[in-house]
Amino acid sequence: MTEWLLDAVLALLLLALAGGALHARNRYAGVLLFIAFGLVLALIWARLGAPDLALAEAAIGAGLTGVLLLAALARQPAGSGAEGVSFARHRLAAAAVLVPLLMILLQGLDPLAEQRSPLPELATGALGQSGVSHPVTAVLLNYRAWDTLLELAVLLLALLGARQLGPARFEVERPWPLLRAWSRSLAPLLLLAGGYLLWSGSSAPGGAFQAGSLLAAGVVLLRLAGVLPALRWSFWPLRLLVLLGLLLFLAVAIACAWFGAGWLVYPDGWAKPLILVIEVAATLSIAASLSLLVVGEAREASA
């Protein structure tokens, strides 16, 4: 009874937050409601027994997307508040597109309702050869490694695309001593938590994306407190770090195709070390890319 009550409250809260984020009076409130929406969604994923998704949603959906939205908001010229957000015609058009789409998608979801998908058994059945003991990580980095590789490519493209839009003018005003001290004590904890998530990813919920976003959070915090110098794109180790994950992943894939059984088919006994190396490189790349996306660099003039 109490569990049912908790789930119902969470579901209603999620819907209310979604509505609030869409129809907030100003953008700032909308962004804050969206962050709260992400946190409640993470709780719901945890309740549904998907801690991997909950971690990713909390770290990326709520945390980093929230920071990105707030940073974008700060760059808006002042006074461009709520105008032009709600037009009845736009809403009608959106409904005309989305309602049929929803009906089509619901049909696609229908087989899931039977709850007899063969995939979980297949995933756990082959776990012995996958090199890791957590089925989600096995899916992400062994069975469907190609998808993860493309995800890294998408992240890289997003970063390059954001850079094309012009230099992100991010300037740290004189940081307060309190923020500086707090960031100094929090950064080691974030590093520890990120490392733990990365390492535990092979046997428990966790993994490269969650760990990378925690590391990025640490970098952003230190940068905001003025402890770290500006991240400069012209600094070649940083560019290498951004590319490292994708390059290594591609190198492994090509090596597997060339010498081994096929594209991203790891040779026997090599799965665990290969996955570990790819995860570490991907974590570093994700952390570097996300930090660059959020705190950008100093001035293009200094490059």
Place this chain on the structure above:
Amino acid sequence: MPEALLYWLSWPLLVGGLLFFAAGSLGLLRFPDVYSRLHALTKADTLGLGLVVAGLSCRADSLLEVGQMLVIWLLVLASGATACQLLARQAREEHGDD
């Protein structure tokens, strides 16, 4: 016997914590200026969460759980206090010393 005692002891702690959360939320919504609202909010965070953690510790199965909850409470304590100071300072810089 100690288990039953602890179980009953946990109730007033949990209810007290929830009361602090309710009062803090009410203050956040109803207080007139930034500083009073921050005051209400941080009371809820520190005391409310502290009491809830104490209440849940009475029901915990192992010392590890108690330790984890204590660490969470300490982190929330420190981040709440820091965020409160930063917000108050930002408010003072934006609106002057009123």
